[in-house]
Amino acid sequence: MSKVRVRYAPSPTGPLHIGGARSALFNWLFARRYGGTMLVRIEDTDLDRSSREAEALILDSLRWLGIDWDEGIEVGGEHGPYRQQERLSLYQPYIEKLLESGHAYECFCSEEELEAERQALKARGELPRYLGKCRKLTAAEKEEFRAAGRKPVIRFRVPEGKKIVVDDLVRGRVEFDSDGIGDFILVKSNGLPTYNFAVVLDDALMEITHVIRGEEHLSNTPRQILIYEALGFPLPQFAHVSLILGEDRSKMSKRHGATSVLQYRDDGYLPEALINFLALLGWSPEGEQEIFSVEELIQQFSLERVSKSPAVFDLNKLRWMNAHYLKALPVDELSRLCLPHLQRAGLMAEEVTAADLSWLEQAVAAVQEKMEYAAQAPELMRVFFGDTVLLDKEDEEVKQILSLETSVQVISALQQRAEEMDSWDSATVRRILKEIGKEVGVKGKALFMAARIAVTGQSHGPDLNAVLTLIGPKHAASRAKSVLEQL
Numbered sequence: 001m002s003k004v005r006v007r008y009a010p011s012p013t014g015p016l017h018i019g020g021a022r023s024a025l026f027n028w029l030f031a032r033r034y035g036g037t038m039l040v041r042i043e044d045t046d047l048d049r050s051s052r053e054a055e056a057l058i059l060d061s062l063r064w065l066g067i068d069w070d071e072g073i074e075v076g077g078e079h080g081p082y083r084q085q086e087r088l089s090l091y092q093p094y095i096e097k098l099l100e101s102g103h104a105y106e107c108f109c110s111e112e113e114l115e116a117e118r119q120a121l122k123a124r125g126e127l128p129r130y131l132g133k134c135r136k137l138t139a140a141e142k143e144e145f146r147a148a149g150r151k152p153v154i155r156f157r158v159p160e161g162k163k164i165v166v167d168d169l170v171r172g173r174v175e176f177d178s179d180g181i182g183d184f185i186l187v188k189s190n191g192l193p194t195y196n197f198a199v200v201l202d203d204a205l206m207e208i209t210h211v212i213r214g215e216e217h218l219s220n221t222p223r224q225i226l227i228y229e230a231l232g233f234p235l236p237q238f239a240h241v242s243l244i245l246g247e248d249r250s251k252m253s254k255r256h257g258a259t260s261v262l263q264y265r266d267d268g269y270l271p272e273a274l275i276n277f278l279a280l281l282g283w284s285p286e287g288e289q290e291i292f293s294v295e296e297l298i299q300q301f302s303l304e305r306v307s308k309s310p311a312v313f314d315l316n317k318l319r320w321m322n323a324h325y326l327k328a329l330p331v332d333e334l335s336r337l338c339l340p341h342l343q344r345a346g347l348m349a350e351e352v353t354a355a356d357l358s359w360l361e362q363a364v365a366a367v368q369e370k371m372e373y374a375a376q377a378p379e380l381m382r383v384f385f386g387d388t389v390l391l392d393k394e395d396e397e398v399k400q401i402l403s404l405e406t407s408v409q410v411i412s413a414l415q416q417r418a419e420e421m422d423s424w425d426s427a428t429v430r431r432i433l434k435e436i437g438k439e440v441g442v443k444g445k446a447l448f449m450a451a452r453i454a455v456t457g458q459s460h461g462p463d464l465n466a467v468l469t470l471i472g473p474k475h476a477a478s479r480a481k482s483v484l485e486q487l
Helices: 020-031 052-065 088-102 111-122 139-147 196-205 216-232 262-264 271-279 294-300 315-327 333-343 354-370 374-384 397-404 405-419 426-440 445-458 464-486
Strands: 005-008 037-040 104-107 154-155 163-168 172-177 185-187 209-215 237-241
Touching: 005 020, 005 209, 005 262, 020 037, 020 052, 020 271, 020 294, 052 262, 052 271, 088 154, 088 185, 088 196, 088 216, 139 154, 139 216, 154 216, 163 216, 163 237, 172 216, 185 196, 196 216, 209 216, 209 294, 209 374, 209 426, 216 237, 262 271, 271 315, 315 354, 315 374, 333 354, 333 374, 354 374, 354 464, 374 464, 397 445, 405 464, 426 445, 426 464, 445 464
Parallel strands: 005 037, 209 237
Antiparallel strands: 104 154, 154 185, 163 172
8 A cells, every 4th residue: 555645624614523523533543554644634715604713623622532643734744734725826726727628617607597597407307407508608708797797606517428436445336427417616706616626636735545534525526536537636545434323313413412522521521432432433343342442443443344334323332431431540530520510510619629639539439430421420429518418209219218117216326426426437437337237226228228318318329438438427417317307
């Protein structure tokens, strides 16, 4: 294989979405697998929607995911500049070349004329396309249009009766009939190139060898191939990756889960987990392995194992996968991820001390096994905060335990013992519970479940000893009292 050069070329019209991130990842894995070059450039010719703010969000997302690039925006290289708006002068010679060779021509049709043509084709049951009205304008006719104030677009002259073949590395051989395309616009009346024209020139001039992108671009490929051929550029190899669908197999939207990569970051997902998950959306490794390090993904990734079928975005699987990575995370790192969520929920102060952080690490350790993403911290850890608890009277186990005569005795005894103490540790908590059990004459579920209900109001939750140790005797006494008042 010749030196691989791939690119990710987003339009800066919003944050990086899951589909774009997957395309960037596949390009990056392919480049890293074959020792090639990963290039990032910005396609910003959509002046109305493009912004530097969106560009910054996209680049931040790539960096957070760990997708780096060897050439392009903010990195530099010999094929720059890397924003289309800064490359406009580079396109001009190729526009002139296509006009001179007859592969392109000026079109003065108005929007009203074009719309009438579209409606007429629809009425005949034909595919709407431009039929070449301005293909044979004379110099005098062009001058007359200019004098009337009309600004031309530049169209590509699509050859008639031509089979355009895409030898796609994912989809195999795909054929298009040129007669169904129509003469398409290369340069708009404001002088800006269209996507199909600019992307060909950028890929060719940047010596891109493989174009790996979403399936939605497949219909653009025959137009691009015609431009490559007209300008005498060698064709890159194309690979069109399947769409990502929601679990109901409709187009992915916010109802299937966040579509923005940064939303997953803000919700407390780990980049390693999201990379692992994205890699498996449309790519199937050999064997049954599902958890991959980045190094393993690089070693195993190939376009031959990318599926033609749509990939299904399974949010539950992403959460399962992220939980796997969270469990392996050092508790101090996970605590740092959880802290902002606890602060926003008003459970922890904006300014925290070393003692606060030490306490937080113990609390996080108690729920780490249950956590799927860090934004769950307030929900999972609320049990460690507050002086009172609300009994979950819909919980059948709570009802069952509270129906025992001994439960009130256990709760009362725990309140009394807690009121007698200023502080306690884990060993002291174990001793107190053992003593209460002997005093009341209960053990096992009748003892420990009653004590759990006394300080949480629930039948399940983090380790009871951890809860009691972390809330301390003052809060334990107050909570037990609030439960007794609800009985």
